[in-house]
Amino acid sequence: MTMSTAKGTTTGLAVRAVGVGKIFPTKGSRTDSNSVVALAGAELDVAAGAFVSLIGPSGCGKSTLLRLIADLDQASSGTLEIFGKTARRARIDQDYGIAFQQSGLLPWRTVAANISLPLELNGTSRIERAARVSELADLVGLSDFVDRYPDQLSGGMQQRVAIARALATRPRLLLMDEPFGALDEMTREYLQSELARITAETGAAVVFVTHSIPEAVFLSDRVVVMSPRPGRITDVIPTDLGDERGESLREAPEYFERVTAVREALHGAPTERANER
Numbered sequence: 001m002t003m004s005t006a007k008g009t010t011t012g013l014a015v016r017a018v019g020v021g022k023i024f025p026t027k028g029s030r031t032d033s034n035s036v037v038a039l040a041g042a043e044l045d046v047a048a049g050a051f052v053s054l055i056g057p058s059g060c061g062k063s064t065l066l067r068l069i070a071d072l073d074q075a076s077s078g079t080l081e082i083f084g085k086t087a088r089r090a091r092i093d094q095d096y097g098i099a100f101q102q103s104g105l106l107p108w109r110t111v112a113a114n115i116s117l118p119l120e121l122n123g124t125s126r127i128e129r130a131a132r133v134s135e136l137a138d139l140v141g142l143s144d145f146v147d148r149y150p151d152q153l154s155g156g157m158q159q160r161v162a163i164a165r166a167l168a169t170r171p172r173l174l175l176m177d178e179p180f181g182a183l184d185e186m187t188r189e190y191l192q193s194e195l196a197r198i199t200a201e202t203g204a205a206v207v208f209v210t211h212s213i214p215e216a217v218f219l220s221d222r223v224v225v226m227s228p229r230p231g232r233i234t235d236v237i238p239t240d241l242g243d244e245r246g247e248s249l250r251e252a253p254e255y256f257e258r259v260t261a262v263r264e265a266l267h268g269a270p271t272e273r274a275n276e277r
Contacts, residue, residue, distance in 0.1 A: 012083070014173045014205035015046035015069055019078035022064050037230035038064045042078070044224060044233060048172065051199060051206045053216035054224045055262065061231020062209045063177050069207060070098055070175050083172060094122070096173040097166030097204075101181045103158040105150040111137065111161050112146040118168040136164040139198060156187040160194065167202060174199065177209045189250075192218055196245035213266070217258045218245060225265040235265040 022039040039061035046052045054062040067073045068080055071087035082090035090096060097118075105114045112133045119129045137143045140160040150158055159179055166174060180188045196219055199206055210216050216223045217239055225235040239258050241249060249255050 012048050013045055013081070014048045014050070014083060015044065015207060016081045017042050017044040017065070017069075017078065018080075019043065020065070020068060020075050020080050021077040022061070022068060022073070023076040039068075039075075040230040040232050042231070042233050044236075046205055046207060048083075048205050049203050050221045051196075051208065051219055052222050052224060053208045053210055053220040054226060055210055055213065055216045056226030056231065056266065057228050058211070059229045059231075060226040061229065062226055064231065066175055066177050066207060066209050070096065090173075094118075094169045095171055096175055097169065097171040098175040099159070099162045099166045099177070099179045101178040103150070103155075103162040105158055105161055105165075107150050110147050110149055111142060111153070114150070114161055115146075115164045115168055118165060122169060132168060136167060139167075139201065140164045141194070154187070155183055156191055159183070159191060163195065163198065167198075167204070170202075172204055174204045174206045176206060178211065179208075180215070181211065188212075188215070189247075193245065193247065195219065200243065200245075213259050213262050214250075217241075217255060217262060218249065223258075223262050225262065237261055237265060 020039065020042040021037070024036040024038055026034040026036065042061070042065055044052075044065075054065060056062055064073070068075050069082060069087060071091040080087055083095055085093065085095070106117070109117070115133045115136055116129045119132060124132070133146065134143070137146050140163060142157065142160055142164070145153065145157065150161070153161070162179070180191050183191065192215055208216070208219060220239055223237045223239065224233055225237065226232065227234045237258065241254060241258065
């Protein structure tokens with residue numbers, strides 16, 4: 001199965017979720033009535049190379065869906081494929097990289113050593129590791145900081161290291177769970193622009209969890225709106241904002257129109273393109 005990305009190319013699917021649900025049993029409970037339905041019947045296609053954001057109220061299943069894609073948890077129902085594989089196979093094949101709200105850098109390792117960690121675990125040679133670290137440090141704008149330690153970096157710089165580390169093995173999919181949520185607004189907007197540039201250069205598909213409507217619209221080809229628990233996908237809104245995601249976009253009328261459309265969808269108002277996936 002193929003579909004067109006917002007960038008105008010026809011490629012396969014990075015992620016396909018069909019009827020995916022997740023139920024968490026309550027500790028000590030012997031009955032289904034006390035279980036927590038975190039996600040119910042999720043249907044989602046993410047094209048290779050596309051940027052898709054998941055947005056919704058706290059507890060709606062955004063991070064749960066991301067964790068299922070990452071094989072950090074297993075679905076209770078439905079089917080989930082990453083590049084036509086099971087989530088487990090995709091994880092083993094290193095088809096995705098992942099970044100969380102906290103950078104998770106190892107404090108005793110330099111920037112270069114943190115970026116190279118996945119390569120070391122993968123058995124990549126020292127020469128190849130050095131070349132890849134240099135390439136990634138340049139990509140995220142940290143070439144002058146490769147010998148620094150995490151506690152010598154700002155929060156924004158630490159997140160750039162985490163993104164570089166997630167891209168180390170050249171994954172075809174990048175999973176991001178509120179990576180900018182703990183940052184100040186100025187740093188957050190700067191990193192949004194940097195992420196748009198980085199993903200455009202690498203061509204990786206992105207599934208991005210956020211609580212910020214402007215962030216979702218600025219970054220995404222499509223914004224996936226989810227309902228309160230039990231989490232369901234209630235709307236998928238294409239942004240149709242083109243490939244250029246520069247700072248001028250934040251002042252464009254069409255940008256504000258999409259922000260309004262996502263906000264209305266979150267509050268339950270129907271959109272003209274509610275059935276587009």
